[in-house]
Amino acid sequence: MEPEGPMTGRDGPGGRWVGRKRDGWKGRALSGSEAVEVREFWQRLGLPGLVDVHTHFMPERVLKKVWAYFDAVGPMTGMEWPITYRHEEEERVALLREFGVRAFTSMLYPHKPGMAAWLNGWAADFAARTPDCAHTATLFPEDGVDRYVRAAVEGGARIFKSHLQVGVYDPGDPLLDPVWGLLTEARVPVVMHCGSGPAPGKHTGPEPVGRVLARHPRLRLVVAHMGMPEYGDFLALAERYPEVRLDTTMAFTDFSEAFAPFPEGERGRLADLGERIVLGTDFPNIPYPYAHQLRALEGLGLGDDWLRAVCHDNGARLLLGNG
Numbered sequence: 001m002e003p004e005g006p007m008t009g010r011d012g013p014g015g016r017w018v019g020r021k022r023d024g025w026k027g028r029a030l031s032g033s034e035a036v037e038v039r040e041f042w043q044r045l046g047l048p049g050l051v052d053v054h055t056h057f058m059p060e061r062v063l064k065k066v067w068a069y070f071d072a073v074g075p076m077t078g079m080e081w082p083i084t085y086r087h088e089e090e091e092r093v094a095l096l097r098e099f100g101v102r103a104f105t106s107m108l109y110p111h112k113p114g115m116a117a118w119l120n121g122w123a124a125d126f127a128a129r130t131p132d133c134a135h136t137a138t139l140f141p142e143d144g145v146d147r148y149v150r151a152a153v154e155g156g157a158r159i160f161k162s163h164l165q166v167g168v169y170d171p172g173d174p175l176l177d178p179v180w181g182l183l184t185e186a187r188v189p190v191v192m193h194c195g196s197g198p199a200p201g202k203h204t205g206p207e208p209v210g211r212v213l214a215r216h217p218r219l220r221l222v223v224a225h226m227g228m229p230e231y232g233d234f235l236a237l238a239e240r241y242p243e244v245r246l247d248t249t250m251a252f253t254d255f256s257e258a259f260a261p262f263p264e265g266e267r268g269r270l271a272d273l274g275e276r277i278v279l280g281t282d283f284p285n286i287p288y289p290y291a292h293q294l295r296a297l298e299g300l301g302l303g304d305d306w307l308r309a310v311c312h313d314n315g316a317r318l319l320l321g322n323g
């Protein structure tokens, strides 16, 4: 992806969107005031926009299943999870552009064998028709995983997603060992849902992935959701391994603070790791507006330099490939 690609058509004053064709636009009117709020956030910081390393785009029928899951979560657990951005794909992409998200991802993940290569094909196609979306790929411990991961990397994949909770696999599975080696070598990051939130899984928590890092200490692991709720343990992995990062996805929001509060006493560590915390949001599958994630980060009180690094610079280095 070319860094300037996402900025196409965005050359009005203050990076305002100008002259964008709306032919064929079928969606409902965009939430104008929310876009204004998001844009004011990064404009005040003097940023060219946001970089969001953790957003979800997937084949329609897979996404419908994910949404059905979140719809069922409420009645099952008493934890309501209304999807804020339940729109057609075209409208979801347009919304991120209205927000000024310069680069984002299509985090995909299989829950069973035989699915990852197909998802990777979809993601490559999506990235090809969506220049501001990084070419994303995924994996599963199965025969041939090293082959299709290599093919994805050679095909230009910029970031991988691994979901230990949904996939119910051990990241230390021997089938994945060559894969972690390959990604380390290629310096391609992998966003991993390895924390035990919202509920513990068989292979979640800091230990299983910690064993992978012991074998592959330069793996560019991005711990999703700040490792919620094991924040401190995952911060410790980032302190120990210089290529480990954490994404902010859903962390610090009112929603997450209600069941997995970030410990007050750990804020200093967030400041110290400011170069390795990257904006992620879980758009569109979030039970609150996008701007709330940004406000939650601002509310940590770690200052504008920290916000600039987290909301743009760190993610840009990771996705747009300069460092």
Ligand SMILES: [Zn+2]
Binding pocket: 054, 056, 107, 249, 282
């Ligand atoms: Zn996610």
